[in-house]
Amino acid sequence: MIKLASAVTPPLLTGATLASPVSVAQSVFWETVDQLWYVCQPDGTPEDMDRVTVTRLSADGALVDKMYLGRSGHGTGLCVERTTAGTFLWTGAVPNGGWATALARIPYAANGTADASDPAVVRTPRSGVFRVSASIDPTRHQLIFRWQENNVSSPTATGGIDAYDLGMAATGMFQRVRSTTFQASGKTLQGFTSLGDYIYHLYGDQSVDNFQVTCADWASGTVLQTQAVTAFPGIANREPEGICVYEDTLAFGIAGKPDGVRQLNVARFPHPGTNPWVEVPGLSPAYYPNSVNYTPQYRIAGDQVHLHFALSKTDGTAWNQGEVLFTLPPRVRPNRTQRLLGVVSGAAVTADTMAVRFEVAPDGKVTIWDERSLVGWVGADVSFWVC
Template identity: 30%
Template sequence: MTERMALAGYQFVASVDPADEVDSIPGQESTESTEFAVVGGGWVDPGFSVLPPDPFDTAHVPGVVLQGAFAQGRRNVLQSFAFDNRAQQIYVMQVLPNNVRLSGESGPVPYAHRRAGGDLLCSRMDLNGRVLDFMYLRRFGHGTSFGVVPKAGGGVDLWLEGVPRGGDPTTSPARPPEATAVATTPYEPWSSTTNKAVDGDDASRVRLFHPLPGKTFVAPSIDPTTNRICLATRVGPAHSDRLYTYYLYDLDKARTGTWTPVARASFRHAYPQGLLSLGRYIYHWTGSPTADNAYLTTASWDTGEIVQRTFFPRVPADDQIREAEGLAAWLPGGDTARGVRLCFGFGTGRTGADRAITVKYVPDPTGTSLEARVLVDWQVVSPAAGVDTRAQPLRARLISLAGNRYLHMSGTVTLAEESVGLRHIGTLPAELRPSRLIVTNCPRNHRSGHSVCRVELRPDGGVYADGATRERPISWVQFDNVSTAWA
């Protein structure tokens, strides 16, 4: 379901200069909020020129990169992911698992201490979901977002959080730390011979940058189409004001220590589970493990305006836990930006069980396919009391065409007693229920021939026919013509 700027759910705040942010502003405490607010306009350098020029349509029916895959830490939820577009591989970041003992440690370390200390596990996987190798990283951050940059001589560098602060293993769950710097280190697979991790304060293996001194929640992501690095930051406690500022830099210059922003924008929103700059737009991924509140929001770097906001509702087939985790750009063509895909992830599973990884994508806005796909095949619509479907069973299915979802129905119902007013016809299966009211028209009986009635398809699954009067009651309704946009 897509919301536009004029709809409810957006709060526009008086414009402020990001430089005027204060350290702590009392605000809402809930992490379940779906509110997304613009705080001041965007700003970009006049020389900011990028492709693709258009934003992704996040309401497009997504394709699948990985479904039900497992990284090295099977019991740990996905935190974020990134692509090596040259090798066509995916890197997955998790908190370092429970009770792992690395070289130099006195014994196995509990998960709470790993989480609070900023210890991470990065798995390198192929696009079939097979783990190729992995590495351990200590004292980096929570893994909220990171980037993978191929090196000229082979291999990749990881750009991730660094110098973590504020973790607490005594809370329940353990409070993760927040980074205060940007770190970069080569990806080096773990060796059973040495059993070592890369330590965040090891200057021989890790470079640290402090482009935003005094800021917390420094989380990087990389736009491979423009060779720019985006940093998310926040001033104040994580769940109070929820005010985040995003900065965009040239990656080549950042490597040399020159961190001069080419764009900046501020927003107030829930804790970000993923962030990504692509072209002239910035994408935010929010949502919590058990609430039905996964939103992908698109904002303009130029104006700071929210261009699109898409809700990804839970469906009955979803696991008990389904948490929005990670955004990344995937270039299926390798180093060319043509065909770029906006990918978003979910960490899924059940309490006490392994945590699977699902990664889906929205295709290049210039390359929408006209392909038709069946998303949910024909399912029987359960008839209400007094509704007969024996002549032609009432059914429904869901398809996608050119990235849009359509609900099809077929069948004819007859009523045991002629209906007057609103009549309950049946109930859609759970996977076919829309997120909003859908209204269409269907043929019905009429004393002088055929007529039409209003048909309502409701979010609770109810199918209703309306429009009958005492003079013109309804005794049958035909649904074969139903082909309606579905969200």
């Protein structure tokens, strides 16, 4: 289960401009193979009110290309299937009153167009349902299908969520592997996804401070966690839009409309098992950090220990071979000596490498090993070991 908490900073995307100037984003998906964001917007064109624009963004938010999908619906629940045959979009199809009643599986064509309600691409997990959307659980290779039994707005809707094997669903074969129901939430749904044994929903309204993410158990439907979302305060027309699996955690979108431009902002929750940075206790007065940001500190992230520091010697003398910089507490000590690569002040070397070696011993002592009698600060920014 993802432990819902305040969003991690810095955010994944800030103010990314989308391809369509007509409406804000409705859904977002992270495709991990090509490292691209896919974002869906209702197009709102007078000649085809059910057309959507799919924007592809690079990992840092640069516009890559786009695709238009006619007869798709409102643009909720976009997800992406990456195969050896190419990239396929799962999106809405056969709209009724602007909202999809079926799904479509469409090959992505950069700057191309497609008809999402073409029978050749339509997939119908259930008939007689309303306002459907889909997600993909990459950990189980499952297509997750959310449907309403009544054609009403989400606060008063009832319905269910089904899971299907993604490979079979691609061929049009839908045999449910698990299913759950939901009752009226009283909240505006802005996206959902599944990860392992849990379902996550994003709720909220534009420019209203009521955004939240919930975590529910697949087996019982019981809500286990609720987390208020406070990321990106002050954005014009701030509205939550879309949630998806991002690596081994969750990312969510918040749309903005400053001066009429349609932008997307994306943040994520902490990775499972990632703990806050903790200052190493008992630093000797013989050393001082470059700044408060470089005081020796560690954090536990899954099965890794991360180490971060930059130190100078108080008396300005050279670093000695095997000199102990500080000692880590027992809970983060390795079970064997670990060698770490660090950096040294550029002023300390001339026409030579700025790399320096540290060792972390099972007794927690962090030592420096370099025969050059270095003078200046030494540090490690991204060093880690497995605990």
